[in-house]
Structure formats: C-alpha cells, structure tokens
Amino acid sequence: MNFTRTVLAEILIGIVCVPTIGSMTGCNQSEASSTPIGGITPQQFADGVHAVMMADRTVYATHVVTNLKKQDAPVTADEYWQDTEHTIPLPAQMFRMGAELVDENPQAGFTYSLRSEWPLNEQHTAKSEFEEKALKYIAANPGENFYGEEALGGKNYFVAVYPDRAVAEACWTCHNDHPNRGESYPEFGKDDVMGGVLVRIPMP
Numbered sequence: 744m745n746f747t748r749t750v751l752a753e754i755l756i757g758i759v760c761v762p763t764i765g766s767m768t769g770c771n772q773s774e775a776s777s778t779p780i781g782g783i784t785p786q787q788f789a790d791g792v793h794a795v796m797m798a799d800r801t802v803y804a805t806h807v808v809t810n811l812k813k814q815d816a817p818v819t820a821d822e823y824w825q826d827t828e829h830t831i832p833l834p835a836q837m838f839r840m841g842a843e844l845v846d847e848n849p850q851a852g853f854t855y856s857l858r859s860e861w862p863l864n865e866q867h868t869a870k871s872e873f874e875e876k877a878l879k880y881i882a883a884n885p886g887e888n889f890y891g892e893e894a895l896g897g898k899n900y901f902v903a904v905y906p907d908r909a910v911a912e913a914c915w916t917c918h919n920d921h922p923n924r925g926e927s928y929p930e931f932g933k934d935d936v937m938g939g940v941l942v943r944i945p946m947p
C-alpha cells in the first residue's frame with residue numbers, strides 16, 4: 744500500500760486545489776489523488792503528521808485551556824469533563840480521542856499515541872522494549888526525536904517518537920499537582936520533556 748502518497752496527496756489537495764478567481768480549470772480531485780508526489784520517506788510523512796498534531800495540541804493548550812484559566816472563565820479543562828458541568832477535555836484527552844478516531848479509520852494508514860515514563864494514566868506506559876528505549880532516549884536528549892523499525896505481530900512498522908514538551912503553563916501546573924503522581928514523579932517546568940508522541944506506520 745502506498746500510504747504516504749495517498750494520505751499526503753489528500754492533505755495537499757487542500758493546498759493545491761484552491762480555486763483561482765476567474766478560472767474554471769480548478770483541480771480534479773481524483774486526478775490529484777493519483778498523482779504521485781514522489782520520494783516521500785516514512786520519516787518525512789511521520790514528521791509532517793506530527794507537525795500538524797503538535798500545532799493543534801499547542802493551540803488548544805495555550806489558546807483554549809490556558810486562556811480560559813487566565814480569564815477565570817466559568818468553564819475549565821477537567822479530566823472528568825464527561826460527568827462534570829462547565830468543563831472541556833484536557834489537552835491529553837483531546838489528543839487521545841483524536842488518536843482513537845484515526846485508529847478506527849482504515850484510510851489513515853498510520854496510528855499515533857501518547858506515551859510517558861511518568862504516566863498519570865497507566866494507558867500511556869511504554870508497550871514494548873522499543874517504546875521504553877525511545878522514551879528514555881528523548882528524555883536524555885532534549886530536542887531530538889527517535890526513529891526506528893519495530894516488528895509487532897509479524898508485521899514491520901516504522902516508528903517515530905517525538906518529545907512532548909511542557910509548552911504552556913497549564914501543562915506543568917496541572918501535572919505537578921495531580922493526585923495520580925507517584926513518589927518518583929518529576930517536578931515539571933517549562934519546556935521539560937513530559938512524554939512522547941509516537942507515530943507508527945506499517946511498512947510494505
């Protein structure tokens with residue numbers, strides 16, 4: 744399956760097919776979808792989708808969650824948003840719900856998830872030796888990503904792991920005060936690596 748070309752072509756249609764005023768030639772979607780854009784490596788694909796994920800996550804954390812807090816708004820981000828009035832999901836929950844939808848979408852051609860060596864939610868612990876190694880690497884080498892291949896259930900995957908950093912004040916204040924934190928939980932501060940974002944792409 745040519746996942747990178749198909750998915751990236753879909754993404755690019757949004758950019759390439761902006762109709763020009765006065766021109767009826769426009770863009771034929773099926774033609775554009777089948778046009779190879781060539782030479783995209785799994786790493787470039789992973790870097791691209793990761794950039795979009797992180798942009799959305801940062802905007803949500805900074806301009807929604809932190810902004811509500813600054814204004815003492817009557818609506819706050821809350822872990823128990825589903826059962827509590829006047830609340831919205833936490834950034835990590837937004838991220839996880841998005842990841843679950845992509846997981847269910849057979850056309851996506853990849854999956855992604857949040858992981859951490861210090862998870863507030865056990866669901867985010869490393870699931871394999873590869874993941875453990877990757878998390879240790881990104882925590883020990885701030886600013887670097889971890890790339891590799893992993894075999895799971897007889898299939899090979901390209902896996903990219905990116906540091907998830909404390910980009911907004913809400914990140915570290917909420918985590919540092921959370922009741923789930925264990926004794927060895929770090930005292931997070933600005934720009935600390937709090938975990939990793941993992942992008943997994945099946946290899947042909």
Ligand code: HEC
Pocket residue numbers: 800801804808820821822833834835836839857858859861862863864865867907908909910911913914915917918921937938939
């Ligand atoms: C208001 C509280 C709150 C805020 C704000 C918040 N988090 Fe979290 N974070 C949590 C909770 C609670 C979880 C577990 C959520 C779940 O159940 O998926 C979590 C999960 C995570 C995880 C996965 C590992 C784990 O602890 O389970 C990472 C990494 C993470 N957050 C980083 C961040 C970053 C980076 C920001 C800012 C962009 C941020 N968090 C903002 C409370 C918060």
